[in-house]
Amino acid sequence: MKKNIETLSKEQILTATEETLRRFGIAKTSVTDVAKTLNVSHGTIYRHFKSKAELLEGATEKWLNETIIAPLTAIYEDHSLKGSDSLKTYIQTLIELKRSSAYHEKELFEMYAKVTEEAGNLIEQHVNRMTNQMSEIIKRSDFQASAPDRLAHSIFFATTRFHHPSHAYEWDSPTIDQEFLDLWELLEKGFLNKK
Structure with missing residues (x-):
């Protein structure tokens, strides 16, 4: 029927x-x-x-909201985490969500990777949602940041290798976790100077 x-x-x-x-x-x-x-x-x-492209954009937006944004929003709303721990947890959660999707939801991750290449506006909105949340975390933390929005964007793009789908082939590296921790240490010592 x-x-x-x-x-x-x-x-x-x-x-x-x-x-x-x-x-x-x-x-x-x-x-x-x-x-x-x-x-x-x-x-x-x-x-x-x-079109099929519009259908895939819609499916990608739904997937991003449910799989990535919802868990990140929970981290953003968790005020028990303070300072750089909150921001680090946010970025590490983003990394874990992307890796988990690449390994356990391969077809949907491939859809997301394809749409990332073709639907700039959707991806820009997605990135802006995350960097806006990161900016708010910076504002409520003890960072010395005269431009929290710029700092949030800088940190997001500095960590791109660990969460952007074009770098997924690198995520199996046995040193990838340590490389993130090394980068984070530099960020904490530099950009995230405490007041």
């Missing part, structure tokens, strides 16, 4: 897209496959999303 297309929501389509990607991977997933998962015509999907 066909689903009532009038009641089909974007959220249902995005959830079906994730299921389909897990089954077939990004290279073999089509809009028609998503439609089959929902038992609707592919035209129904196109009523909500203009």
